[in-house]
Amino acid sequence: MSDKKDSFLINRLKSVGWAFKGALLLLRTEASIQIQFFIAILVTVAGFYFEISRTEWLFQVAMIGLVMSIEGVNTSIEYIADFIHPELHASIGRIKDVAAGAVFIASIAAVIVASIIYYPRFF
Protein backbone atom coordinates (compact mmCIF):
# COMPACT_ATOMS: atom_id res chain seq x y z
CA MET A 1 0.00 0.00 0.00
CA SER A 2 1.25 3.53 -0.82
CA ASP A 3 2.49 5.77 1.99
CA LYS A 4 0.40 8.99 2.02
CA LYS A 5 3.51 10.99 3.04
CA ASP A 6 5.38 10.05 -0.15
CA SER A 7 5.24 12.48 -3.04
CA PHE A 8 2.83 11.95 -5.93
CA LEU A 9 5.70 10.83 -8.18
CA ILE A 10 7.09 8.31 -5.66
CA ASN A 11 3.59 6.83 -5.19
CA ARG A 12 3.11 6.53 -8.97
CA LEU A 13 6.52 4.84 -9.31
CA LYS A 14 5.60 2.41 -6.52
CA SER A 15 2.31 1.59 -8.29
CA VAL A 16 4.20 0.87 -11.53
CA GLY A 17 6.48 -1.41 -9.48
CA TRP A 18 3.51 -3.37 -8.05
CA ALA A 19 1.97 -3.61 -11.52
CA PHE A 20 5.26 -4.89 -12.98
CA LYS A 21 5.45 -7.46 -10.15
CA GLY A 22 1.88 -8.56 -11.01
CA ALA A 23 2.72 -8.93 -14.70
CA LEU A 24 5.80 -11.04 -13.84
CA LEU A 25 3.72 -13.17 -11.45
CA LEU A 26 1.18 -13.78 -14.22
CA LEU A 27 3.91 -14.81 -16.67
CA ARG A 28 5.62 -17.07 -14.13
CA THR A 29 2.52 -18.85 -12.83
CA GLU A 30 -0.27 -18.90 -15.45
CA ALA A 31 -0.11 -21.46 -18.25
CA SER A 32 -2.68 -19.62 -20.42
CA ILE A 33 -0.72 -16.37 -20.41
CA GLN A 34 2.54 -18.24 -21.04
CA ILE A 35 0.97 -19.72 -24.20
CA GLN A 36 -0.34 -16.28 -25.22
CA PHE A 37 3.12 -14.78 -24.60
CA PHE A 38 4.70 -17.48 -26.77
CA ILE A 39 2.18 -16.76 -29.57
CA ALA A 40 2.89 -13.02 -29.16
CA ILE A 41 6.62 -13.67 -29.70
CA LEU A 42 5.85 -15.87 -32.74
CA VAL A 43 3.66 -13.24 -34.44
CA THR A 44 6.18 -10.51 -33.60
CA VAL A 45 8.92 -12.53 -35.35
CA ALA A 46 6.46 -13.14 -38.24
CA GLY A 47 5.75 -9.41 -38.37
CA PHE A 48 9.44 -8.62 -38.90
CA TYR A 49 9.90 -11.55 -41.31
CA PHE A 50 6.96 -10.55 -43.54
CA GLU A 51 7.65 -6.82 -43.08
CA ILE A 52 4.04 -6.08 -42.23
CA SER A 53 2.83 -2.49 -42.59
CA ARG A 54 2.63 0.14 -39.84
CA THR A 55 -1.17 -0.28 -39.67
CA GLU A 56 -0.81 -4.07 -39.41
CA TRP A 57 1.69 -3.60 -36.53
CA LEU A 58 -0.80 -1.32 -34.77
CA PHE A 59 -3.55 -3.96 -34.95
CA GLN A 60 -1.18 -6.79 -34.03
CA VAL A 61 0.24 -5.01 -30.95
CA ALA A 62 -3.26 -3.91 -29.89
CA MET A 63 -4.57 -7.48 -30.14
CA ILE A 64 -1.62 -8.91 -28.16
CA GLY A 65 -2.20 -6.29 -25.45
CA LEU A 66 -5.96 -6.88 -25.47
CA VAL A 67 -5.80 -10.67 -25.13
CA MET A 68 -3.03 -10.70 -22.51
CA SER A 69 -4.54 -7.94 -20.40
CA ILE A 70 -8.00 -9.56 -20.39
CA GLU A 71 -6.33 -12.86 -19.48
CA GLY A 72 -4.76 -11.04 -16.52
CA VAL A 73 -8.14 -9.68 -15.43
CA ASN A 74 -9.66 -13.17 -15.86
CA THR A 75 -6.93 -14.67 -13.65
CA SER A 76 -7.50 -11.98 -11.05
CA ILE A 77 -11.25 -12.73 -11.04
CA GLU A 78 -10.46 -16.45 -10.58
CA TYR A 79 -8.21 -15.59 -7.58
CA ILE A 80 -10.94 -13.45 -6.01
CA ALA A 81 -13.60 -16.12 -6.64
CA ASP A 82 -11.44 -18.88 -5.12
CA PHE A 83 -10.61 -16.63 -2.15
CA ILE A 84 -14.16 -15.59 -1.31
CA HIS A 85 -15.75 -18.97 -2.03
CA PRO A 86 -13.36 -21.93 -2.39
CA GLU A 87 -16.24 -24.45 -2.43
CA LEU A 88 -18.30 -25.21 -5.53
CA HIS A 89 -21.13 -22.75 -6.14
CA ALA A 90 -23.22 -22.08 -9.26
CA SER A 91 -22.62 -18.30 -9.01
CA ILE A 92 -18.83 -18.75 -8.77
CA GLY A 93 -19.03 -21.05 -11.78
CA ARG A 94 -20.97 -18.41 -13.74
CA ILE A 95 -18.57 -15.62 -12.68
CA LYS A 96 -15.58 -17.68 -13.88
CA ASP A 97 -17.34 -18.73 -17.11
CA VAL A 98 -18.20 -15.12 -17.99
CA ALA A 99 -14.61 -13.97 -17.28
CA ALA A 100 -13.26 -16.81 -19.43
CA GLY A 101 -15.81 -15.84 -22.11
CA ALA A 102 -14.29 -12.35 -22.26
CA VAL A 103 -10.86 -13.87 -23.02
CA PHE A 104 -12.49 -16.09 -25.65
CA ILE A 105 -14.10 -13.10 -27.42
CA ALA A 106 -10.79 -11.18 -27.46
CA SER A 107 -8.98 -14.30 -28.72
CA ILE A 108 -11.46 -14.75 -31.61
CA ALA A 109 -10.89 -11.10 -32.60
CA ALA A 110 -7.10 -11.67 -32.43
CA VAL A 111 -7.34 -14.78 -34.64
CA ILE A 112 -9.41 -12.82 -37.19
CA VAL A 113 -6.88 -9.95 -37.21
CA ALA A 114 -3.97 -12.43 -37.57
CA SER A 115 -5.78 -14.18 -40.44
CA ILE A 116 -6.36 -10.88 -42.25
CA ILE A 117 -2.66 -9.96 -41.85
CA TYR A 118 -1.03 -13.34 -42.64
CA TYR A 119 -3.45 -15.23 -44.91
CA PRO A 120 -2.40 -13.22 -48.00
CA ARG A 121 1.30 -13.90 -47.16
CA PHE A 122 0.78 -17.68 -47.30
CA PHE A 123 -1.96 -18.15 -49.95
Ligand SMILES: Nc1ncnc2c1ncn2[C@@H]1O[C@H](COP(=O)(O)OP(=O)(O)OP(=O)(O)O)[C@@H](O)[C@H]1O
Ligand atom coordinates in the same frame (compact mmCIF):
# COMPACT_ATOMS: atom_id res chain seq x y z
N1 LIG B 1 -16.00 -22.86 -7.12
C1 LIG B 1 -16.58 -23.23 -8.27
N2 LIG B 1 -17.90 -23.43 -8.32
C2 LIG B 1 -18.51 -23.81 -9.47
N3 LIG B 1 -17.89 -23.98 -10.64
C3 LIG B 1 -16.56 -23.76 -10.67
C4 LIG B 1 -15.84 -23.40 -9.49
N4 LIG B 1 -14.54 -23.28 -9.82
C5 LIG B 1 -14.47 -23.55 -11.12
N5 LIG B 1 -15.66 -23.83 -11.65
C6 LIG B 1 -15.96 -24.17 -13.06
O1 LIG B 1 -14.77 -24.67 -13.65
C7 LIG B 1 -14.33 -23.81 -14.72
C8 LIG B 1 -12.83 -23.72 -14.70
O2 LIG B 1 -12.44 -23.06 -13.51
P1 LIG B 1 -10.93 -22.85 -13.13
O3 LIG B 1 -10.85 -21.99 -11.93
O4 LIG B 1 -10.24 -24.17 -13.07
O5 LIG B 1 -10.47 -22.01 -14.39
P2 LIG B 1 -9.49 -22.35 -15.58
O6 LIG B 1 -10.03 -21.66 -16.78
O7 LIG B 1 -9.24 -23.83 -15.65
O8 LIG B 1 -8.29 -21.53 -15.04
P3 LIG B 1 -6.74 -21.76 -15.08
O9 LIG B 1 -6.46 -22.67 -16.28
O10 LIG B 1 -6.22 -20.38 -15.24
O11 LIG B 1 -6.44 -22.39 -13.75
C9 LIG B 1 -15.03 -22.47 -14.46
O12 LIG B 1 -15.19 -21.71 -15.63
C10 LIG B 1 -16.36 -22.93 -13.87
O13 LIG B 1 -17.26 -23.31 -14.89
